[in-house]
Amino acid sequence: MEQKKGTAGKLSYKDIAYDRIKDAILFNRFRIGAIYSQESLCRELGISKTPLREALLELQTDGYVTFCRGRGVLIQPVSxxxxxxxxxxxxxxxxxxxxxxxxxxxxxxxxxxxxxxxxxxxxxxxxxxxxxxxxxxxxxxxxxxxxxxxxxxxxxxxxxxxxxxxxxxxxxxxxxxxxxxxxxxxxxxxxxxxxxxxxxxxxxxxxxxxxxxxxxxxxxxx
Structure with missing residues (x-):
């Protein structure tokens, strides 16, 4: 996916959050099939809640995660x-x-x-x-x-x-x-x-x- 950048060509906080979460998924820092709370993701990756949420919504669209109501975020397995x-x-x-x-x-x-x-x-x-x-x-x-x-x-x-x-x-x-x-x-x-x-x-x-x-x-x- 092509990165969207903010002013002066800098990555937005949402883009930084997206990259960190995606990298953690691709290189097994986050386990496929596991469910993580948004609070734990914030702590683990040093990301604040708003950009984390925005990044997770985009990652869901791209097929990497799924929101589980009341439980957290599922790292989506590949069928x-x-x-x-x-x-x-x-x-x-x-x-x-x-x-x-x-x-x-x-x-x-x-x-x-x-x-x-x-x-x-x-x-x-x-x-x-x-x-x-x-x-x-x-x-x-x-x-x-x-x-x-x-x-x-x-x-x-x-x-x-x-x-x-x-x-x-x-x-x-x-x-x-x-x-x-x-x-x-x-x-x-x-x-x-x-x-x-x-x-x-x-x-x-x-x-x-x-x-x-x-x-x-x-x-x-x-």
Missing amino acids: FEKAHDILEARMTMEPICAQLAAQRANEEDRQAMDSLLTSLQEGLPSEDGQRLYRIDHSFHRAVIQAAHNEIFFRFLDVVLDHYLRFEVKSVYNNSIDARKVYAEHRKVYEAIAEKDEKKAYKAMETHLKNSFARTLPEYWKK
Whole structure:
């Protein structure tokens, strides 16, 4: 979702609250399926009541939370059907974006991807799963950005966020799997840098298939 900013380009208190709550949901600080009182959210995130309420209303519209009368706010689970739809959307569209990136990526795009891969490789020994997942998803967004198709980027930016809601975030805790993920990302980047469209498409498709098999086999059996 595109951020709405206040005067002078600054985020409003509501936007700050939205970002903090959403980040806590995506990276499991708040448990999926749990109910939290608005008072506890205010204390936990250091947010006052009015912007919190405004942010929660927007998060409800975006499918992240549900208000439970008299109980608090439910961190909305992702249904099996929606999870499969999200995986299907990624599998269909991200290889196309990688193919387009091989055609259209400029030097700035390539430098951004390469820099993220360097950060990912340097961070592997730490096994800091949350940090590595942030870099991982930044790399995917960089590939999509390099396709230079605004519609694809806007759609997949939302899809990637919702994917984080149910992804099993354990792969970077395993050094063998973590190195595999890095190698797969590197193949995607190299194909894009070589401007090999078919190779880029295949590299992204293979990476996604492997990724879903590693962490989400119950949702993706193809």
